[in-house]
Structure formats: C-alpha cells, structure tokens
Amino acid sequence: MSYQQKFSVWRGDSDGGDFVEYDVEVNEGEVVLDVVHRLQATEAPDLAVRWNCKAGKCGSCSAEINGRPRLMCMTRMSTLPQDTTVSITPMRTFPVIRDLVTDVSFNYEKAREVRAFVPPADLAPGEYRMQQVDVERSQEFRKCIECFLCQNTCHVVRDHEENKLAFSGPRFLMRVAELDMHPLDAAEDQEGLNRKAAAQDEHGLGYCNITKCCTEVCPEHIKITDNALIPLKERVVDLKFDPMFIRRRKRKSKEKEQVSEEG
Incomplete structure (x- = not known):
C-alpha cells in the first residue's frame, strides 16, 4: 500500500x-x-x-x-x-x-575537554576486576550512539548561545558521571582530578535544571537525567556543602602535605 x-x-x-x-x-x-x-x-x-x-x-x-x-x-x-x-x-x-x-563540531570540542579514564598504577589492563553491579551501572551510558539529539534539545545550549563555552551538555556530563562512578578510575589519586568538582567547575553541571528533555529524545532510551545527572548533582552537593566531606577533604590534603614534606 x-x-x-x-x-x-x-x-x-x-x-x-x-x-x-x-x-x-x-x-x-x-x-x-x-x-x-x-x-x-x-x-x-x-x-x-x-x-x-x-x-x-x-x-x-x-x-x-x-x-x-x-x-x-x-x-x-x-x-x-x-x-x-x-x-x-x-x-x-x-x-x-x-x-x-x-556542524556538530561543538560536541567534539566538548568531548576533548573530558579527561580520560586513568587506570590504577598497580594494575595491568588484564588485571582489572569490578563487581558486576558496577559494570551494569555504567553499561547503560555506553549505549550512547552520539546522535547529539540530547545536546540539541537541551535548552541550556539550544536557547542560550552564551552558555556554550561553560556548559558541556547532557551527553558529556553523562560521560563525567560514568567516570566518577567507575570504581577503578584513579584520576584523583594519580592526577589530583576530582571528577565531581570538575563536573561543576569545568563542565557546568550547575546549569542543568533536570527538565529531562535530553532523556525524552534519546533513541537508546538512556535515562540520562535520572541515572547520570541527578546522582552526579547529589554527589557534587555532598562534596561542596556536606561538612563531613569538607572536613575529610581538608584532612586528606593535610596528610598529603605532610607526606610531601617528609619525602
């Protein structure tokens, strides 16, 4: 017909x-x-x-x-x-x-700004071991086909050209969230990179107001907002405002300074 x-x-x-x-x-x-x-x-x-x-x-x-x-x-x-x-x-x-x-080159520029996975120094690639629950947790995000529909529909960049320098968009904040969830990522220990702080300070997580428009258009049905962005926001709040986290961070910083002085 x-x-x-x-x-x-x-x-x-x-x-x-x-x-x-x-x-x-x-x-x-x-x-x-x-x-x-x-x-x-x-x-x-x-x-x-x-x-x-x-x-x-x-x-x-x-x-x-x-x-x-x-x-x-x-x-x-x-x-x-x-x-x-x-x-x-x-x-x-x-x-x-x-x-x-x-021209979707904006997305490739943002991709380059996300610093890569840092493997543990004491493990060779074939020695990586993870709990299955951790594998499953991030597997959803790896279904992304980079169609950039989530980037396109996100009103933070869609309607505000001035935000594009400061905001990476849902696709790449999802990547930061995935790396922050990764139990073997040693970025903070080896390079001093705190993924949560980077999400807020370098990738503009605070601009996201969780309207879920990115999730609605994802052809792979990834729950970008619920499973990546909201949990990442919650961890950033802990990092920035929870007094216990702040005290622990200060203590670790002092311990590193003491080790450095003794070395």
Whole structure:
C-alpha cells in the first residue's frame, strides 16, 4: 500500500534558507530516511543529508521532524499523520552547513575537554576486576550512539548561545558521571582530578535544571537525567556543602602535605 505525503523540507545554508514543499510517494513500512532518499532520487538530487547505517546505531541522521528531534532512520512514516504536511528541519542548536546537515563540531570540542579514564598504577589492563553491579551501572551510558539529539534539545545550549563555552551538555556530563562512578578510575589519586568538582567547575553541571528533555529524545532510551545527572548533582552537593566531606577533604590534603614534606 502506498500513498502521497506532503513534505516541507528546509533548504539552505549558513547564509539562510526557507522551506520547500514536496509531494512524495510513501510505501508501507518505510521510515522518514527512505522518503528523503526517494526525494533525492526524484525531485531534489542536490538535497544534503547526513546518514550512514540506516539502523539507528550511527547517530548520523539526526534532524527535527515536525519540530521534534529524532533519528530519521528510526521514525516510521506510519507514526506521522497522513493528512498534514510533515516538516523536516536540521537540528536547531547547531550551525547549518547545508540543508539538513549541521556542524556538530561543538560536541567534539566538548568531548576533548573530558579527561580520560586513568587506570590504577598497580594494575595491568588484564588485571582489572569490578563487581558486576558496577559494570551494569555504567553499561547503560555506553549505549550512547552520539546522535547529539540530547545536546540539541537541551535548552541550556539550544536557547542560550552564551552558555556554550561553560556548559558541556547532557551527553558529556553523562560521560563525567560514568567516570566518577567507575570504581577503578584513579584520576584523583594519580592526577589530583576530582571528577565531581570538575563536573561543576569545568563542565557546568550547575546549569542543568533536570527538565529531562535530553532523556525524552534519546533513541537508546538512556535515562540520562535520572541515572547520570541527578546522582552526579547529589554527589557534587555532598562534596561542596556536606561538612563531613569538607572536613575529610581538608584532612586528606593535610596528610598529603605532610607526606610531601617528609619525602
């Protein structure tokens, strides 16, 4: 069974653009990316679109469909109303390169700012041992396909350009949370890097007001807010304001100073 569907696709580049209307054939079982490919083959061969796997695993085909950030390859046409025009626009948060393709380099810059896992000095890679509960706790975060839909929909960066320097966004705060939860990460012992303090001071955790919009658009159904950001905020509060934590931190600092002086 096939039918004709009206589409309104944003066409343009960094200098500006506008919506162009198309009437495209849709077949049973197709997704939005199928229709975009048909559109390229029949009416708009110069339409720019980024895609790769068409299986919801590469995160390349992120766009906004009827105003909602989604993967085009995972949005079935059967879920969209046939009697209205379907709009397809590039992700709003990032600069447009051309048509549906945006410049997502902001995310790679933020990724480089998250300091990597620091292995324990006394263990070789094959000697790492973790409790299964710790493995399962962070495994959810490793499902991320870096589609950057969470980054796109986060209003802290979406609506406030001035925040982009100070705020890493949910995807990379989730990475910081994962490293902070990792029982073998020795960043603090070996490099003096406190992941919780870094989340607040370097990655802008305080800007996040846990609206859960990032969780709502995640195609991998990662509970970014509940399982990463809120627990990280709770640990930061302990670090910054709990008197017992503050006293313990001061005591450790004095002990390190004494060891240094004796050495």
